[in-house]
Amino acid sequence: MKSKKLFDLASRYMPGGVSSPVRAYMPYPFFTQHAKGSKIYDVDGREYIDYCLAYGALVLGHRNEEVKNAVTEQLEEGWLYGTPHEKEIELATQIIRHYPSVEMVRFTNTGSEATMAGIRLARGFTGRNKIVKIEGGFHGAHDGVLVKAGSGAATFGIPDSNGIPADSVKNTLQIPFNDANALLTIIEENHAEIAAVIMEPVMGNVGPIPPEKGYLHDIRKITSENDILLIFDEVITGFRLALGGAQEFYGVDADITILGKIVGGGFPIGVFGGKRELMELIAPSGSVYQAGTFSGNPVSITAGLKTVEILSRENGRVLRRINRLGDRMRADLSAILDEAELEGYVSGVSSMFKVFFSVEGKPVKNYDDALGCDKARYMQFFHRMLDSGVFLSPSQFETNFISLAHADYHIDAVENADADIERTIEAYRENIL
Numbered sequence: 001m002k003s004k005k006l007f008d009l010a011s012r013y014m015p016g017g018v019s020s021p022v023r024a025y026m027p028y029p030f031f032t033q034h035a036k037g038s039k040i041y042d043v044d045g046r047e048y049i050d051y052c053l054a055y056g057a058l059v060l061g062h063r064n065e066e067v068k069n070a071v072t073e074q075l076e077e078g079w080l081y082g083t084p085h086e087k088e089i090e091l092a093t094q095i096i097r098h099y100p101s102v103e104m105v106r107f108t109n110t111g112s113e114a115t116m117a118g119i120r121l122a123r124g125f126t127g128r129n130k131i132v133k134i135e136g137g138f139h140g141a142h143d144g145v146l147v148k149a150g151s152g153a154a155t156f157g158i159p160d161s162n163g164i165p166a167d168s169v170k171n172t173l174q175i176p177f178n179d180a181n182a183l184l185t186i187i188e189e190n191h192a193e194i195a196a197v198i199m200e201p202v203m204g205n206v207g208p209i210p211p212e213k214g215y216l217h218d219i220r221k222i223t224s225e226n227d228i229l230l231i232f233d234e235v236i237t238g239f240r241l242a243l244g245g246a247q248e249f250y251g252v253d254a255d256i257t258i259l260g261k262i263v264g265g266g267f268p269i270g271v272f273g274g275k276r277e278l279m280e281l282i283a284p285s286g287s288v289y290q291a292g293t294f295s296g297n298p299v300s301i302t303a304g305l306k307t308v309e310i311l312s313r314e315n316g317r318v319l320r321r322i323n324r325l326g327d328r329m330r331a332d333l334s335a336i337l338d339e340a341e342l343e344g345y346v347s348g349v350s351s352m353f354k355v356f357f358s359v360e361g362k363p364v365k366n367y368d369d370a371l372g373c374d375k376a377r378y379m380q381f382f383h384r385m386l387d388s389g390v391f392l393s394p395s396q397f398e399t400n401f402i403s404l405a406h407a408d409y410h411i412d413a414v415e416n417a418d419a420d421i422e423r424t425i426e427a428y429r430e431n432i433l
């Protein structure tokens with residue numbers, strides 16, 4: 001097995017043999033040779049339908065032809081200028097058009113950088129130090145938010161990373177998801193000290209957990225009434241739930257919006273944005289510092305622009321088509337669990353889905369519920385799916401994603417439109433027992 005050999009070699013030179021923890025799973029991860037559309041191919045010549053999709057970045061699938069052409073043209077012009085350029089304005093305009101709560105943006109290179117800067121901005125604006133974070137929320141791997149974090153931190157049972165001084169997280173308060181009263185309590189206990197609430201409007205890093213009806217509205221109301229800024233980390237949900245992200249989908253505006261993944265079209269990016277009075281505090285207009293050599297690089301911006309253009313086609317129908325595949329996937333998976341009378345819970349929204357191996361099939365509403373699921377059973381199932389040619393996200397706590405490449409590209413086509421989805425559902429049926 002070439003993957004095994006490469007993993008042994010990689011493990012000598014890189015911790016765990018990987019460049020990001022959640023890519024590592026037992027006994028070794030497959031090494032990728034190439035990828036195209038909905039498929040990823042390993043160095044041993046195996047083909048997998050990919051539902052990991054670079055953890056949600058590839059909403060059009062791998063190597064989309066139009067994005068590739070746009071990027072290739074851009075490469076002829078240059079790939080890093082270190083100066084302003086016109087396409088930054090174009091992408092900023094697209095974001096502002098779809099997110100009415102955003103009047104100005106700053107481009108960064110990753111979602112982590114964007115959340116770090118968004119929190120700094122909230123503190124700079126309010127003059128307060130404390131932030132409230134949701135248990136199991138993942139906002140990147142920087143000190144202030146690596147407390148009870150989701151993603152790899154949950155997978156590997158490292159809720160609080162070593163190497164982070166207690167002082168760095170003393171201002172990070174935690175509340176459970178889907179519990180607006182918990183926010184009221186923590187505000188009472190920390191009166192007038194809280195700068196912001198930072199949250200993923202749909203929890204994406206402990207598996208997809210959508211908000212219960214009214215929850216986001218309650219959080220919006222409580223934060224507004226207490227002059228606390230609301231930061232929506234839409235790194236996963238942005239340009240996914242709708243072009244205007246969770247804010248459009250649920251009808252709730254944030255004060256600071258964080259984007260990433262999709263908006264870079266598969267190239268590194270992060271964005272934070274908000275109303276003018278807030279954003280003008282960012283250097284050089286204001287005194288909240290933020291900077292980056294590669295920020296706004298023309299390759300990421302070009303790929304992002306093309307991706308947003310494709311998703312927006314036919315009044316957003318392209319994106320809605322992807323989301324309908326999610327509806328179908330969740331409905332069929334629920335039917336499989338019901339028919340087989342299996343303990344499990346199908347969760348998700350739009351193009352996000354997951355089967356949680358929860359006790360007695362109990363609904364999963366927050367971090368504690370997710371942690372109560374059967375991780376070992378999930379990993380056995382994950383390997384059986386791999387053997388059947390389906391690459392799911394390699395953790396009970398990571399979301400599976402669907403891309404445009406999983407649908408027939410011609411959105412009106414009926415025949416064979418969902419061949420990947422059908423094969424996948426069949427594989428679930430065979431392997432989930």
Ligand SMILES: Cc1ncc(COP(=O)(O)O)c(C=O)c1O
Nearest residue numbers: 110111112138139140233235236
């Ligand atoms: C919700 C959320 N925020 C922030 C991040 C960090 O983004 P990046 O990996 O680009 O730094 C992630 C990454 O998975 C994420 O899912």
